[in-house]
Amino acid sequence: MRSTAPQDYTLSTFRALANTLIPPPTNQDELESTPGASDMCIYEYIVYALDHYIPIQTYVYQGNIPLALPTALMINEAARQYAYTNRPPFSYQQATQSNHHFFSSLSRQDRIQTLAHLEDLNLDLYTLPTPFQNNAGLIKHVTDALNRLTLFGYYSEWSSYGSTRLNPPDERYQEFFPLSWYHVGYPGVSLGYRDFRGFLLRIRRNEGGR
Amino acid sequence: MSRNPDVIVIGSGGGGAVIAKELGEIGLSVWVLDAGPWYGNCKWPNPNQHRGAESSDDPKDLDGNLYREQITRREGDMNDIVTGKFRWGPADRRRGPWFRNIPDQAILWQNAGIGGTTLHYYSNSPRPYPHSINHQWPITYEELIPYFEKVEETLPVEFAPTTSKEAVFYYGAERSGFSLNDSLDVSTVGYRPQPNAILPPNEHLMDPNYSLEELSHMEGCTLAGHCGQGCPYGPSLEKMAKRSTNISYVPLALKTKKVTFRPNAFVTKVLTEMNPSGEHQAVGVQFRDTWTGETEEVNAKIVVMAAGCIETPRLWLNSDLPNNPWVGRGLTNHYMDTVTGTFDEDTLMNILGQPEINPFVGHTSGARLDYPGVGMIETLGESPGLTAQQLFGFSQAGYYQYNDASKPGGRVVGEPLKEDMGDYRRTLTLLAITEDDVQYRNRVQLDPHIKDEHGHVPLVHYKPSHQDEKKRDYLVEIATNILKHAGAKSVYRSNLAPNLYIHLESTMRMGFVVDSSCEAYQVNRLYIADNSVHYNSAGGVNPTLTTQALATRTAEKIVEKYF
Numbered sequence A: 001m002r003s004t005a006p007q008d009y010t011l012s013t014f015r016a017l018a019n020t021l022i023p024p025p026t027n028q029d030e031l032e033s034t035p036g037a038s039d040m041c042i043y044e045y046i047v048y049a050l051d052h053y054i055p056i057q058t059y060v061y062q063g064n065i066p067l068a069l070p071t072a073l074m075i076n077e078a079a080r081q082y083a084y085t086n087r088p089p090f091s092y093q094q095a096t097q098s099n100h101h102f103f104s105s106l107s108r109q110d111r112i113q114t115l116a117h118l119e120d121l122n123l124d125l126y127t128l129p130t131p132f133q134n135n136a137g138l139i140k141h142v143t144d145a146l147n148r149l150t151l152f153g154y155y156s157e158w159s160s161y162g163s164t165r166l167n168p169p170d171e172r173y174q175e176f177f178p179l180s181w182y183h184v185g186y187p188g189v190s191l192g193y194r195d196f197r198g199f200l201l202r203i204r205r206n207e208g209g210r
Numbered sequence B: 001m002s003r004n005p006d007v008i009v010i011g012s013g014g015g016g017a018v019i020a021k022e023l024g025e026i027g028l029s030v031w032v033l034d035a036g037p038w039y040g041n042c043k044w045p046n047p048n049q050h051r052g053a054e055s056s057d058d059p060k061d062l063d064g065n066l067y068r069e070q071i072t073r074r075e076g077d078m079n080d081i082v083t084g085k086f087r088w089g090p091a092d093r094r095r096g097p098w099f100r101n102i103p104d105q106a107i108l109w110q111n112a113g114i115g116g117t118t119l120h121y122y123s124n125s126p127r128p129y130p131h132s133i134n135h136q137w138p139i140t141y142e143e144l145i146p147y148f149e150k151v152e153e154t155l156p157v158e159f160a161p162t163t164s165k166e167a168v169f170y171y172g173a174e175r176s177g178f179s180l181n182d183s184l185d186v187s188t189v190g191y192r193p194q195p196n197a198i199l200p201p202n203e204h205l206m207d208p209n210y211s212l213e214e215l216s217h218m219e220g221c222t223l224a225g226h227c228g229q230g231c232p233y234g235p236s237l238e239k240m241a242k243r244s245t246n247i248s249y250v251p252l253a254l255k256t257k258k259v260t261f262r263p264n265a266f267v268t269k270v271l272t273e274m275n276p277s278g279e280h281q282a283v284g285v286q287f288r289d290t291w292t293g294e295t296e297e298v299n300a301k302i303v304v305m306a307a308g309c310i311e312t313p314r315l316w317l318n319s320d321l322p323n324n325p326w327v328g329r330g331l332t333n334h335y336m337d338t339v340t341g342t343f344d345e346d347t348l349m350n351i352l353g354q355p356e357i358n359p360f361v362g363h364t365s366g367a368r369l370d371y372p373g374v375g376m377i378e379t380l381g382e383s384p385g386l387t388a389q390q391l392f393g394f395s396q397a398g399y400y401q402y403n404d405a406s407k408p409g410g411r412v413v414g415e416p417l418k419e420d421m422g423d424y425r426r427t428l429t430l431l432a433i434t435e436d437d438v439q440y441r442n443r444v445q446l447d448p449h450i451k452d453e454h455g456h457v458p459l460v461h462y463k464p465s466h467q468d469e470k471k472r473d474y475l476v477e478i479a480t481n482i483l484k485h486a487g488a489k490s491v492y493r494s495n496l497a498p499n500l501y502i503h504l505e506s507t508m509r510m511g512f513v514v515d516s517s518c519e520a521y522q523v524n525r526l527y528i529a530d531n532s533v534h535y536n537s538a539g540g541v542n543p544t545l546t547t548q549a550l551a552t553r554t555a556e557k558i559v560e561k562y563f
């Protein structure tokens, strides 16, 4: 059980993130047509992307720096600082509890404010975990990426890989038509469209003096 | 693969493939080394899973059916920056992409592989504005015209056909007082179809007697809208509709029987010697096989760097070539923004006779407004994931819903995002592209602390000038007007972060790092043939045709001087 704890922590933090950026519909009847990003497991997509994003050489080896866990820690620390300053009374006990899921305990609006604060570097950067500690550039870059990853994960076909979604990229297969494509009216892979309305201009070659 | 060719070309993207073909046609033996995979070559049936062969030099290896299987046209499979087939990373997609340190909100969108970043480019191939070249570059616009013509004929380039997107754009541009500009050499403001490196639609496209499946195996664009995903439609590989260099120039290079391409070969060092008069000269390269990790060296009489605006300066710096304060400096990036209009069904019925625009139909970018001195505006119709990420998920203005009125734009999240994306089929997006200034502070340098298997990684920095900001605001105003005049009921601006790296240029500038024939001032026999040699941002015009014309010219210069 213990060994899965960090993974649960990471996943639940990104579940809260996905839910914040693309929430489930308030009307339950629409859940099937426009689910929230966490209903489509987009947090798993975010974790995969973060853990495969930065392959560099360290003293001992060449490999990926898994970023998902430190990013989750960073978001929670930013949430803690945000709440501590902006949402008093925030109890001493809450503030000192380690590994607390601060981010998910905030309202949706406060979570977005937390992300905005993080991106504006509006917190004590020393308190963040490696590799983010005092690393303004990486904080900005990754905080921004969280938005793009959530939106791309949700609106691309990723979710339709269904039970194969976490396989290596070449071992994934589409199991159904992506709900988000259905919702926006994108027909998916196409062979062509009969929407040719003529040419406004043609290039005239070798006529000189164009 | 003949040992020690006349010329080694590093990189087979927008510029590298062109110079390889030109040199091969002249009769020189050429090796092209590219860091990424090769799609559509039967020697690499599973290029993302197995190393496959070492190299290919035979046009018979090209296989259009295989290309069609590999280029799945799904945006996640093709364009995902971390795992996509088109990404800056090794062929093996189980591994991560290659890291660049970009300490900002940033998307750096380049590809490794035969075809390079043209694998997913939109094929817009306009000439630069004459005013942006004349009296600025060490060469004149007029000198380049024959090379523009040659590239336009080879790719080939044709004005984009009109589909719904373009029709709405022309309608709005006309009503906002702009006129049609029927020219390839643009000195005045006006709108026109994009000159695109895409074959015209097949003459039977509108004929229901031909199925779309049949048409997709015939010559000509089917308006499928997959430019960004690679577009594998056509009767054979070299006749695919979208003319990335792997489709246009690479087959022609192979036909010369003088050119060998080796994918999965990452060049880590340019080798030099001192000649008797004490000058540096290039003698070859060292490269690393991205599957096996083995390094090899190969010698040649000439080395051409065409690794793109980031990797060419990185390679120079990692090779310890002579110090030049302009290496990696002066990066321009066309400081871009997007404006999206949403239309009512009635308005669209009036303009188009149908209630939707369907931005995913037709050329991804098929129409433009040229504004010499400021930049340009073009239509943009991407698939939903790319659309959402770029229009609603990437902004320098935080979150739209939480901003005060002083900041335009911002990311859109929550229910409003779903609503906006729900209108996707009735939207038209315009991309504003600025003629940005060359500034010394904008740069590619080595990160002193971070290395990967190819040496110190690049650190990229770009911040537009105040002048650039004013120009961008002006273009955004015009784009907004065009959409409003077309009848958009609402218009939304993203206020993109400046570090959207799509049109990188001018990091190894002509007149500073290379001379007017694109040979390095400080290293003889070392040439550059990619976007990095541009003197400036070429007027804010899509840069690739300029690079391809220069590469064609550089091939002649090399032969004149050394062969």
Ligand SMILES: Cc1cc2nc3c(=O)[nH]c(=O)nc-3n(C[C@H](O)[C@H](O)[C@H](O)COP(=O)(O)OP(=O)(O)OC[C@H]3O[C@@H](n4cnc5c(N)ncnc54)[C@H](O)[C@@H]3O)c2cc1C
Residues within 6 Å of the ligand: B010, B011, B012, B013, B014, B015, B016, B033, B034, B035, B036, B109, B110, B111, B112, B113, B114, B115, B116, B117, B118, B120, B121, B122, B123, B124, B125, B228, B265, B266, B267, B268, B306, B307, B308, B309, B311, B312, B315, B501, B502, B503, B504, B529, B530, B531, B532, B542, B543, B544, B545, B547
């Ligand atoms: C989404 C998108 C759309 C675009 N649309 C357009 C458009 O419509 N029109 C336009 O003009 N431009 C467009 N561009 C820009 C266009 O792609 C570039 O201008 C063009 O590809 C630049 O050519 P290049 O030769 O400089 O670099 P690239 O095309 O990036 O080629 C560089 C090649 O070098 C290889 N390489 C790099 N380092 C090494 C190394 N060390 N060893 C070996 N090989 C190496 C890479 O693998 C790559 O194949 C677009 C870009 C994007 C991202």
